[in-house]
Amino acid sequence: MIITDDQQWPVEAAEPNPFSANNRSPDQPERGPKEEPVGGAWKLVCFRDKWQQLCRDLDLCDDKLATAAAELASDSMPLGKYEDLYPAFRKVFLSLEALSRAIRKVNAGLRPKLEAFTSFVRKYEEEAGKTLLALQKVEGDVARATQERDHAAAMYKQEVQYRGRVQSLAEAQRRAKNEAVLLLDGMQRDRDRLLLLAVIEKEDATAVRRMVEDAQTEQKRAEEVSKVDRGLKHDAEGVAKDAKKMRNTITRELDKVRREKLQLSKALEKEEQANREFASSGNENFTKIQGLQAQLKDAADARADAIGRIQAAEDAATEAKTKQRADMRVRQQLDLDAEDAENQMKEAEDMAAAVAERAN
Secondary structure, eight states, rough: OOOOGSSSSSTOSSSTTOOOOOOOOSSSSOOSSOOOOOHHHHHHHHHHHHHHHHHHHHHHHHHHHHHHHHHHHTTSSOOOOGGGHHHHHHHHHHHHHHHHHHHHHHHHHHHHHHHHHHHHHHHHHHHHHHHHHHHHHHHHHHHHHHHHHHHHHHHHHHHHHHHHHHHHHHHHHOOOOHHHHHHHHHHHHHHHHHHHHHHHHHHHHHHHHHHHHHHHHHHHHHHHHHHHHHHHHHHHHHHHHHHHHHHHHHHHHHHHHHHHHHHHHHHHHHHHHHHHHHGGHHHHHHHHHHHHHHHHHHHHHHHHHHHHHHHHHHHHHHHHHHHHHHHHHHHHHHHHHHHHHHHHHHHHHHHHHHHHHHHH
């Protein structure tokens, strides 16, 4: 039996070998190096690789069949007694040909869908990554706000505890004085009690004068600090106004630089067109273009400098606002201190009036 050439796979066939792993249409570009798949897309890439491996295995099978057909078609092998195998071998070959066509159709229809779905999965995972980053940023902001709130609550709690302790100590001191007076009234005679009361009244008068002097000193210090605070506030407002003026000036300079850059770009385009039209005067035009390019670079440097100055002005404004907030907190604390000093002065005056009444 002789296997004719039409039964073998032609070398220059109209259709490519469907079992080849390199099977692709002429209009399909060659693929570059494989990129590393992202996230769940690796499953699709693994399926595509297995499909290509199957195509390569079928290509190898086709090559072996062609080799066996060539050996059978050679004159060196007596095939007279194997003529009964010819119909069966032809059926097998036709079945393989039909299988190769079916695989080619499935491959052509499945590959674009796989690639489109892989691109969709990658885009989805990129959007999910962006959303996760935004969520992490929001969680960080919430954590910082919570930490600041807890710190403020702890400071307020400590302040309340401190005020309670001060009031408790003052109350204990008053009770101790009253108990001492009662004990002295019960244990000593009238003369001794009067002498002791005179001594106590003298000490109280001295203490009252000292407290009045301390309160006046604290009030003067509060007034001086208030003056300094007003000066700092005035300086902060001046710095903010200067920063705003500087920013407006830099913005105008930046607009001017942009206009100059646009004019230089238009002039450069005109010079390039003139250079194309008049090639004979290329050296002079080239020198002009270099000059325009240098001017354009200077304009870009000026723009970068202006942006830096704007950033510096914004930083100065931010620092001034921060300083103003700190000054406001200091002023509030000073107001509280001044109020406490006034209360102490009132208490001292009441105690002085009481001592004066008892002395009379």
